[in-house]
Amino acid sequence: MRADAQVLKGHLDVLLLAALADGPLHGYAIKESLRAGSRGRFDLPTGTIYPALHRLERAALIAGSWSVVDGRRRRSYRLTDKGHRKLVGERAKWRDFADAVTAMLERDPWPATT
Amino acid sequence: MAGDDLIERYLATVTRRLPPDAVDELSDGLMETFHRHLAEGLDPAEAAAAAIAEFGDPDQITAAFARQAPGRRAAIILLATGPIFGAAWGTSLIAGKVWTWPIPSAVGAAFAAALLIVVAALVAATSRRAYGHVLVAAVACGGLILLDTATLVAVALAAPALVWPMALAIPASLTRIVMATRAVPRVLAH
Numbered sequence: 412m413r414a415d416a417q418v419l420k421g422h423l424d425v426l427l428l429a430a431l432a433d434g435p436l437h438g439y440a441i442k443e444s445l446r447a448g449s450r451g452r453f454d455l456p457t458g459t460i461y462p463a464l465h466r467l468e469r470a471a472l473i474a475g476s477w478s479v480v481d482g483r484r485r486r487s488y489r490l491t492d493k494g495h496r497k498l499v500g501e502r503a504k505w506r507d508f509a510d511a512v513t514a515m516l517e518r519d520p521w522p523a524t525t
Numbered sequence: 526m527a528g529d530d531l532i533e534r535y536l537a538t539v540t541r542r543l544p545p546d547a548v549d550e551l552s553d554g555l556m557e558t559f560h561r562h563l564a565e566g567l568d569p570a571e572a573a574a575a576a577i578a579e580f581g582d583p584d585q586i587t588a589a590f591a592r593q594a595p596g597r598r599a600a601i602i603l604l605a606t607g608p609i610f611g612a613a614w615g616t617s618l619i620a621g622k623v624w625t626w627p628i629p630s631a632v633g634a635a636f637a638a639a640l641l642i643v644v645a646a647l648v649a650a651t652s653r654r655a656y657g658h659v660l661v662a663a664v665a666c667g668g669l670i671l672l673d674t675a676t677l678v679a680v681a682l683a684a685p686a687l688v689w690p691m692a693l694a695i696p697a698s699l700t701r702i703v704m705a706t707r708a709v710p711r712v713l714a715h
Contacts, residue, residue: 439554456581457554461547462593469595469714483556484549 419453423463424472425505426453428490428498431473435489438464464488472497531573532559538583543590544659555580591652596662599708600650603669603701607644610701613694614676620688621680628683636675643668663712666705673698673705 419426430436430444442460445453467473472494475486490498532555540548558579562572580586591597646665677698680691 437553438550439557442554456585457558457579458551458581458586459589461550461554461586462590465547465590466593469711480553481556483553485553486546486550 419455423455424467425498425501427460427463427467428472428494428501431488431490431494432498435487437485437487441488467494529569529573531570531577532556535577535583539586542583542587547590551580551586594659595708595714596650596659596712597652599666599705599712600647600662603666603705604644604647604651606701607647610694610697613690613697617688617690617694620690621684621686626679626683626685628679636672639668640672643672659712663709666709666712670702670705673702 426445427441430441430448436444438461439457441464442455442457445455445460464473464475468475468488471491473488474491475488478485478487536548536552536555539551543551555576558576559572562575563569565572567575581589643665646661646668650662650665677695680687680695
């Protein structure tokens with residue numbers, strides 16, 4: 412699982428956007444959605460999700476708002492229009508890339524040429 | 526109970542290092558994790574330890590925040606490009622025989638001191654544990670804008686003649702003034 416951490420880093424932004432595709436969530440719920448959605452493979456330290464969310468918010472891809480739950484301040488995030496467009500674009504790019512890798516790795520072996 | 530102590534100590538540590546909004550957000554997530562583990566039947570001490578393990582230790586979290594902090598990024602870029610400016614202006618001032626310019630030596634000394642302070646502030650703002658050094662980064666950006674401006678004014682008023690290395694140094698300083706000016710509100714907005 413740890414070996415995935417480095418790879419995961421490069422895709423974290425788009426995974427966080429994807430976690431918000433179905434509606435607003437707060438940090439901990441986003442982390443749980445990542446874990447459940449990846450069948451347990453993407454299990455990040457929760458604390459490191461927050462700075463990544465703040466970066467996405469500065470880029471106007473998501474928007475946060477405060478509420479009070481059980482007497483605690485809670486910040487929830489939703490996708491902005493810009494974030495939604497980014498997610499759609501990244502999804503298409505990922506499909507292209509994954510198709511190409513799959514085609515390469517799973518093609519039939521070359522016939523022997525001796 | 527022991528679990529609450531553990532969580533309180535953890536939150537006290539992050540409170541010293543991160544802005545209040547970030548701490549509120551973290552503590553909401555941590556409390557939710559803690560309560561979930563309690564609901565799963567762990568005793569408070571176990572639930573607190575499990576919640577903290579799931580969250581990451583304070584160093585890990587502060588480092589993650591610092592990596593994303595706009596002040597730190599701006600400071601790293603300004604420090605990394607510093608030697609280029611030093612070389613361009615160093616060459617320009619030597620080629621222009623700066624020691625013959627009509628500038629009081631006290632002004633020169635004040636400029637050198639201000640430059641040292643700005644560099645020290647930039648170095649401080651790149652620290653991984655220094656998420657709270659947003660103001661330091663903003664002040665360093667502001668200081669650099671003033672120093673660049675002062676250099677350009679000195680060249681305009683006091684340099685007897687322009688020398689060719691200034692063709693690189695002057696546009697470089699103008700560019701840095703624009704970039705640092707745009708970085709300040711971004712740094713402070715956080």
